[in-house]
Amino acid sequence: MKEKLKVSRRGFLKTAGAATVIGTTGLLGITKPASANVGELATLIDLAKCDGCPDREVPACVSACKKIKEGKIPEVADPIPPPFPSHVKIEDWSKKKGVSNRLTPYNLIYVQKAEVDVDGQKKNVFIPRRCMHCDNPACVTICPFGSNLKHENGIVVNDQNLCFGGAKCKSVCPWQIPQRQSGVGVYLDIAPGLLGNGVMYKCDLCADLIEQGKTPACIEACPRGAMSIGPREEIFAKAEELAKNIGGYIYGKNENGGASTLYVSAVPFDLLDRAVEKGPGKPGLKPVKRAMAKTDNAAKAVLAAPALGIAVGVASAFSFISKRKDENKKEK
Amino acid sequence: MVKHIHEDKNLMLRHEAIELAEHWIVAASGLLLILTGLFQLPFAARFNVIKIPGFAWSANYVTSLYVHYIAAAVFTFAASFHLIHHALLGEKGMLPKKGDMKESIAVIKSFFGKGEEPPMDKYLPEQRIAYVGMAAIMAVLIISGLVKTYKNLFAPDLAAWAILWATWLHNISFILFILAFIAHVGAILLKPNLPMARGIFTGYVRLDYARHRHPIWYARVRNTVEPSRSGETIVNCEENKRPVKSRKHRKKI
Ligand code: HEM
Ligand code: HEM
Ligand code: SF4
Ligand code: SF4
Numbered sequence: 118m119k120e121k122l123k124v125s126r127r128g129f130l131k132t133a134g135a136a137t138v139i140g141t142t143g144l145l146g147i148t149k150p151a152s153a154n155v156g157e158l159a160t161l162i163d164l165a166k167c168d169g170c171p172d173r174e175v176p177a178c179v180s181a182c183k184k185i186k187e188g189k190i191p192e193v194a195d196p197i198p199p200p201f202p203s204h205v206k207i208e209d210w211s212k213k214k215g216v217s218n219r220l221t222p223y224n225l226i227y228v229q230k231a232e233v234d235v236d237g238q239k240k241n242v243f244i245p246r247r248c249m250h251c252d253n254p255a256c257v258t259i260c261p262f263g264s265n266l267k268h269e270n271g272i273v274v275n276d277q278n279l280c281f282g283g284a285k286c287k288s289v290c291p292w293q294i295p296q297r298q299s300g301v302g303v304y305l306d307i308a309p310g311l312l313g314n315g316v317m318y319k320c321d322l323c324a325d326l327i328e329q330g331k332t333p334a335c336i337e338a339c340p341r342g343a344m345s346i347g348p349r350e351e352i353f354a355k356a357e358e359l360a361k362n363i364g365g366y367i368y369g370k371n372e373n374g375g376a377s378t379l380y381v382s383a384v385p386f387d388l389l390d391r392a393v394e395k396g397p398g399k400p401g402l403k404p405v406k407r408a409m410a411k412t413d414n415a416a417k418a419v420l421a422a423p424a425l426g427i428a429v430g431v432a433s434a435f436s437f438i439s440k441r442k443d444e445n446k447k448e449k
Numbered sequence: 450m451v452k453h454i455h456e457d458k459n460l461m462l463r464h465e466a467i468e469l470a471e472h473w474i475v476a477a478s479g480l481l482l483i484l485t486g487l488f489q490l491p492f493a494a495r496f497n498v499i500k501i502p503g504f505a506w507s508a509n510y511v512t513s514l515y516v517h518y519i520a521a522a523v524f525t526f527a528a529s530f531h532l533i534h535h536a537l538l539g540e541k542g543m544l545p546k547k548g549d550m551k552e553s554i555a556v557i558k559s560f561f562g563k564g565e566e567p568p569m570d571k572y573l574p575e576q577r578i579a580y581v582g583m584a585a586i587m588a589v590l591i592i593s594g595l596v597k598t599y600k601n602l603f604a605p606d607l608a609a610w611a612i613l614w615a616t617w618l619h620n621i622s623f624i625l626f627i628l629a630f631i632a633h634v635g636a637i638l639l640k641p642n643l644p645m646a647r648g649i650f651t652g653y654v655r656l657d658y659a660r661h662r663h664p665i666w667y668a669r670v671r672n673t674v675e676p677s678r679s680g681e682t683i684v685n686c687e688e689n690k691r692p693v694k695s696r697k698h699r700k701k702i
Contacts (some may be wrong), residue, residue, distance in 0.1 A: 132549045147506070152624075199558065200495075202496070204497075255511075256603050259601070260508055261490050261616065262620075266603045266609050267606040269606055271606070283491030284491060285490075377515075408511045409511060412601075413602060415515055415518035415519055416523065416601055418518065418519070419525060419598045420598055420599060420602070422522045422529070423595070425526055425529075427529050431533055432532075432539035433530075434533065434535075
């Protein structure tokens with residue numbers, strides 16, 4: 118792992134250099150902006166391997182995640198301050214920490230089951246779900262407190278010490294991944310009734326473990342080796358190859374403008390999407406575009422505005438000056 | 450050249466068309482930025498803004514960011530235009546001068562009936578101070594906003610320190626901007642300042658107001674721009690204790 122990280126760091130420097138170039142040319146509308154933001158790590162989830170751990174009460178990845186994150190969420194305030202106005206609801210999962218069949222602040226990965234018909238045969242597909250660690254995620258870019266950050270290695274991490282729990286990240290995530298726990302976080306020290314409502318929690322790919330050169334808990338725990346992590350190019354190549362070999366499909370490559378989590382499945386994802394149970398904390402598998410892409414041109418206009426303003430200002434000042442000169446001549 | 454002093458209509462030109470356009474473009478886009486900036490906070494759904502007819506879009510962060518961008522582009526364009534245009538023309542009438550602090554205190558005192566206002570140039574000393582304050586707030590908003598915009602387009606993994614600085618400078622300066630805006634409109638609504646209000650809508654203020662309250666400005670326009678139109682060269686105002694002619698003539702009118 119350490120070895121790999123070193124190699125990919127060099128790879129990252131290359132991408133960073135390229136990003137600067139793409140960044141400047143992107144201003145002129147030559148390239149798509151999202152392509153500049155290639156993180157260095159990626160994960161692969163091979164749905165042909167995952168069997169949902171039939172012999173366990175809770176799938177191994179889910180219990181490993183629960184175990185490693187135990188105690189990470191601070192003690193919840195008792196009572197949790199009621200938010201104003203009253204239609205804003207408290208979300209308290211602290212008394213339901215055991216829930217493992219959906220995403221909650223205390224359950225950052227869960228396994229979906231999809232019963233599908235493939236060529237007249239019934240088949241069960243199991244799909245571990247968590248944050249996709251997207252390439253240009255709106256959950257990060259529009260966080261008004263700079264609490265949700267994308268690390269250089271592509272991992273998206275929310276800082277529970279800065280988050281106010283406004284759930285903006287959740288509403289712009291195509292899968293509504295981040296989950297709120299009320300009664301914790303900085304908002305308690307400011308104006309708990311009026312501002313904020315807790316902290317948002319989601320998978321951070323065990324960023325602290327990765328920093329130590331270790332593997333995320335869920336990946337490490339999987340008895341079937343269904344998930345893997347590595348340098349982005351390697352993982353992407355592996356996913357392509359796997360998909361080609363089984364005549365299968367990839368989910369995550371283009372989703373939300375591209376993500377660093379790739380699912381490979383022999384069953385088409387639209388079939389899986391129809392088959393899985395969807396709802397709060399239970400995301401679907403539709404192909405999703407990056408919603409913020411609609412604002413990219415307006416953003417480019419903003420970046421061009423200072424130069425444009427200066428250019429027009431210079432032009433108009435000189436036209437004023439020459440007009441003034443003409444008038445002075447006439448008066449004489 | 451436009452006529453500045455209209456004795457017959459009792460009017461005096463205070464702002465030219467280009468200045469009116471600059472003011473209202475900045476004001477309109479600034480108000481839109483305040484609104485859509487607030488909508489960038491998890492605010493609209495919580496405080497029922499979405500229930501106001503016509504505001505259903507306010508809780509959609511993509512839409513409000515789009516409008517924020519459009520307004521920011523206009524605002525940034527107008528601000529940089531303003532800066533360079535007036536700098537090149539050497540128009541410095543809004544920049545603070547020595548003694549503005551002391552004079553502005555005298556002006557404020559006079560509002561409470563203590564003492565008399567010093568004779569004033571085109572702008573009140575506190576207007577010149579406020580101008581620099583507003584310009585500084587706007588500069589911070591624009592620079593931090595540009596960093597945020599760049600991050601959204603090209604660098605979601607921008608260094609944490611840069612994101613945190615941009616975010617918090619934007620948040621602090623946006624609160625200051627709202628306060629400055631309220632103070633600005635509040636100041637215009639004060640009785641002695643109210644005659645200036647028509648100026649920002651029509652370009653003209655009452656001539657008798659200009660003569661009495663802005664004798665330095667009036668004298669300069671009378672003596673340099675339109676001396677040929679009148680025999681009068683000295684400002685005629687009893688309240689004016691200081692000789693106006695001794696003041697250095699400035700380029701800005
Ligand atoms: C509805 C909103 C507004 C109203 C009614 C208003 C009114 C006025 C008036 C009457 C003046 C003329 C003062 C004079 O003749 O000396 C003025 C000047 C000015 N306004 Fe506004 N304004 C508004 C919004 C804004 C906004 C949003 C900004 C800034 C972003 C702004 C910046 C300025 C500046 C820089 C001046 C130059 C003179 C000064 O500082 O007083 N105004 N405004
Ligand atoms: C009157 C001026 C402005 C006000 C009152 C204002 C207010 C706000 C507020 C309250 C937010 C949400 C909090 C946050 O994300 O930090 C915000 C976000 C934002 N503002 Fe402004 N803003 C102004 C001008 C600008 C300008 C001039 C730009 C660009 C040049 C800009 C770019 C942005 C961007 C991109 C965001 C989205 C959040 C992000 O990407 O981090 N703003 N603004
Ligand atoms: S999956 Fe959702 S929460 Fe995770 S990075 Fe993407 S947008 Fe953010
Ligand atoms: S990914 Fe692995 S650990 Fe998780 S459910 Fe599937 S087989 Fe079990």
